Amino acid sequence: MIPAAFEYYRPKDMEGVLAILEEHGDDARVMAGGHSLIPMMKLRMAEVPHLIDLQDVEGLSGITVADTIRIGAMTTQNALINDAALEAAAPILKEAALQIADPQVRYMGTLGGNVANGDPGNDMPGLMQCLDATFHLVGPEGERDVSARDFYEAAYMTDREDEEVLTAVSFPAPQGGFAYEKQKRKIGDYATAAAAVQIVKDGGTCTGAQIAMTNLSDTPIYSEEASEALVGTSVDDAAIKAAIDAMLGDIDPTEDNRGPIAFKKHVAGVILRRAIERAWSRA
């Protein structure tokens, strides 16, 4: 559990970061909270000869709440939990962040690191897909925006180029009821299955729904069909069943120590049902 030797950089601005990235290509990597990257380096699963610590770079953290909510990449998971304006505008972030790891990890781990990492176990990517977030990237060619729903390609493979840095995420202030439901084996564990749900209710009818699942494929899964299965219904048992069936068609879990595929699919259905019911009750 000792990493290979690496150079450590701590630039003060984005130009400095980009310059190092350009010079060393995929031999260089940025580090945010380090709570995914450092364990990988210690296991020598990630070799990073040039490590760029982002913590002194100006302007990468902070939460702005308006019609569009913008969160700097270096904002810690702990900050997401303790921001009153964010809690009022988008309470699902707190509910989800509280289910990530433990307080020590959350003091260090950042939203940007969590979504840029590309580990299907991370909780924020699915949540960002549910919220239809936009990821703001900057690179040698300038700035660029990517939808969270288009960002993930495979495990640890994203649309981000090696020389690009994520600066912030933004998303429209969510409407209606919400729930982040996660089953895990213990504190500090990644999800056996997790669901992020936002539902809008008008009268007794669902007028909008957004559903995304975590750790049930090699990327987070935004299930368009599952979301649509709820719209126009009273979110009764039949509608929930339809949403679950649609979701099960979209996920592709693999067997690991958390259990075999049949178990994961079953739990995914149970977790989604609970998330929908809770979100609906809050809508």
Add this chain to the structure above:
Amino acid sequence: MKDDVTREDRIGALGGMGCERKRVEDARFTQGQGNYLDDVKLPGMLFGDFVRSPYAHARIKSINTDAAMAIDGVIAVLTAEDLAPLNLHWMPTLAGDKQMVLADGKVLFQGQEVAFVVAEDRYIAADAVELVEVDYEEMPVITDPYEALTSDVVLREDLDPKADGAHGPRDHHNHIFKWEVGDETATNQVMDDAEVVAEETMYYHRTHPCPLETCGSVASMDKVNGKLTLWGTFQAPHVVRTVASLLSGIEEHNIRVIAPDIGGGFGNKVGVYPGYVCSIVASIVTGKPVKWVEDRMENLMSTAFARDYWMKGKISATKDGKITGLHCHVTADHGAFDACADPSKYPAGFMNICTGSYDIPTAYLGVDGVYTNKAPGGVSYRCSFRVTEAVYFIERMIEVLAIELDMDPAELRMKNFISKEQFPYQAPLGWEYDSGDYHTAWEKALETVDYKGLRAEQAQRIEDFKAGKTRKLMGIGLTFFTEIVGAGPVKNCDILGMGMFDSCEIRIHPTGSAIARLGTISQGQGHATTFAQILATEIGLPSDSITIEEGDTDTAPYGLGTYGSRSTPVAGAATALAGRKIRAKAQMIAAYLLEVHDDDVEFDVDRFVVKGAPEKFKTMKEIAYAAYNQAIPGVEPGLEAVSYYDPPNMTYPFGAYVCVMDIDVDTGVPEIRRFYALDDCGTRINPMIIEGQVHGGLTEALAVALGQEIAYDKLGNVKTGTLMDFFLPTAWEVPNYETDYTVTPSPHHPIGAKGVGESPHVGGVPCFSNAVHDAFKAFGLRQSHMPHDHWRIWKTANDLGLHD
């Protein structure tokens, strides 16, 4: 002399036995001032790191160390070839087998030590490990002990397949031993004649003690004076010294072994590991101190697993539930080398306590030890030797028999307990239980939890479940356990030939304070606190004035160490008896000072008083002073004593546990609603420490029962090698524990104490497991193997059709 303090005040001022003295160790530990192995830093110290095998079974065709040696700062890369001339490429195990220190021609488990890199810096050592090129040729892997016993693949090519092993004849080249206790013919006869027989097979999965501090050592060979100093994470430092001397040829007086503070042991630190041997050799070769500390993954995959027992049982009874016989057969997976930490004559430890707390007239136990391509070990993880396996076995068999008889399992236990009058009780598989009052403890437990009420609630829950009103089932887990601890009588217990006595040496200082040194070593049990309490009561000096020291073989008397809950039963007894020797001499001094005959004074709390004239007395403090400043005719100056204690018998703590659990049938998530633990450990030295030990043991029991395992895939890869997958519970997963007690002192122990550190683990595992089983009992479940993690519980529900 005027004395207006009451006798109660004087007792209170001692801080002796029975009081809730705060742990004296904690001030240090909670402020980060402990001194652990990794805190040992010596000038010029080098660092060792292992090249380990990625394969579970492979021939080693070549090892090339050139690239590693080329790095600046790399001093040496040791392989078996380098150790062979010293005859240190293999080492004896505690179980009478031998184990490779560094791979000799082949590897037999994933993570096996292949080469030892020695470098000036820990980081350089890690880099060099990556550069050692080992050419492997993969061989067929066996991870299933049943397959091992029929396979043509010879795992241990170094052994003559026809020769006897350390425990007698071997049936097959992958067979290690057969151990049999009891009368099989008679037991089979009882089964044949029985009105009811219940049979079951259960797998007690492989797991690991996983102490927070991993294993490590620092060896420092002083070539000028010929002395070797060895610091290490040792639960038995004196035995390590003897073994190190026998292996290295260095005379024992030239070896000093020091076990500093130990960050948890739970059995992991009883054995002798290749890392210790390599650090010693490296220090001898380089003349510099060499440190080796394993990381978490190395700890989980290579040092000391626990359990891995396949247990087949048959239990017979009359129709009305009187048990008549028990048959048990174990297929024991010992991994690549038999490195079990058991007393020599007990290759399956004290598994023959498997008749439990019940009066079973006829029984038989057979154990077959088997080699596989898994890590060696077989330590007693927070239990006396294999007692957890034994108690799990009988407590599951009782539940299965209750199903067969359609009888309440609490009632079945009550009906078969050994009764109070039967003690000392001769068990059919060889042990003599010292004392017990099981009926009283069981009644107290059932009453406290309102057992009848719980069963009524459960019946209602089942109705509600069937009616679709709830998706949660309720399980009531019961366990009544009897431990066998305090190994043990030298006549039948030894480790590598060393009798399992223990020792205490006391020196009283002139001003009435004292130091006591013991052959044991605390790893969190609080010895510095409790042993001082025993002494305070025995010698009448306050516990706060008594220092307890352990772990340095140059100063402490020889002892066999701390595991198997043996410290209080054995070293605690030695402490009390050494204290009594001090008191005997103090009596002579007091009599002289008071100018009366020796027989005319008697001990009273903290002083000797003249019989019938309590106003005439000498305090122990005064006596201590007199021992050093008075010429007393016929009495040597000074006040010291040493006692080596060979226990006449084991001690047999027992307890009654009840767990109430709710299980989400759809997700497989269990929730512990209540856990009640009644422990009887005989005389209670410090109730607060007992409670802490019970909490810790139950938490490790919860871990093992509900998720903790060392699992392998078919290729022998360890699947659970990090704490992400190896379940180590946190405060979050742990329920509130209710503790309770009865007191049945041990009749043969000087202060009646039986030991408690491991009871909660031994009783806890079956209790959690029985709760899971009990929840599904009404739907037809008889047996499902641990660990009961989410998916396995879910699968149980699924197999029973509860998701349809």
